[in-house]
Amino acid sequence: MNIGAAAKASGVSAKMIRYYESIGLIGQAHRTEAGYRTYGQDDLRTLGFIRHSRELGFSLAEVTRLLALWRDDDRASADVKKLAMAHIEEIDRKIAHMAAMRDTLVKLADCCHGDGHPDCSILDALSQSAG
Amino acid sequence: MNIGAAAKASGVSAKMIRYYESIGLIGQAHRTEAGYRTYGQDDLRTLGFIRHSRELGFSLAEVTRLLALWRDDDRASADVKKLAMAHIEEIDRKIAHMAAMRDTLVKLADCCHGDGHPDCSILDALSQSAG
């Protein structure tokens, strides 16, 4: 299977497959004599794993660790869970940050008439030295 | 006031002040004969405005529009509000996305024993073809 077919089958773009190979996230693909990369079922499974991990927001660095654990038959599930929990905490931090921004924005927008006049509580707040 | 002092006073790093100038977000600073940028109170107000806008998550493209509205005495507050509301919606989308990831992760982590054994529902889920 060439890279295009592997991309279609795995949901990972050909561009990304090459990139993952270039940074060592996945091993070097087998090549035909002409230099074409070829992929088998195992490779598809790995690419799928990566895609799922990415969809859950894991960074490529974290995916590297997840892949290593995945391939390690002697892993402790505690290590996987630890990684996942840390990621959840990171997401929580981001959500909290965005929720705080959202709160402030909503409050400001509520105070803004939103009409044809120039007076605007949003701009007022943004130009506050203290704000 | 040199750029370092302006950075300290405004909370925007010197690096970023130069960058904002380079992309035209702010005007070109006055220069001393030696080529040093100098800043006055007006500049500080602008930098503060930018910083506050960034802290609320506005992109530099959005900040550009906010600055234009801020400087336009004939603006309609409705335009500002529209920009803010669109930004809130964008934040909502991101929060929803992250909350969904979080949900999935928590469910997976709950099913993972997190002990010394290799069996791990998280890895199992990541390696599912169906996702």
Place this chain on the structure above:
DNA sequence: ATGGACCTTCCCATCGTGGGAAGGTCAAGG
């Protein structure tokens, strides 16, 4: 043999920020 669909590598762009090198300027103190 030709065309089209594929593949290769290589470079560039995004977005906002930081790091750092190489060199110029300025002010204070010896």
Place this chain on the structure above:
DNA sequence: CCTTGACCTTCCCACGATGGGAAGGTCCAT
């Protein structure tokens, strides 16, 4: 007057993950 150190200048590189596209090679079907 000279040195020292803190500042300033421009320029390039890096991140993270992805896409776009150019220039050129390969493969297969007509």
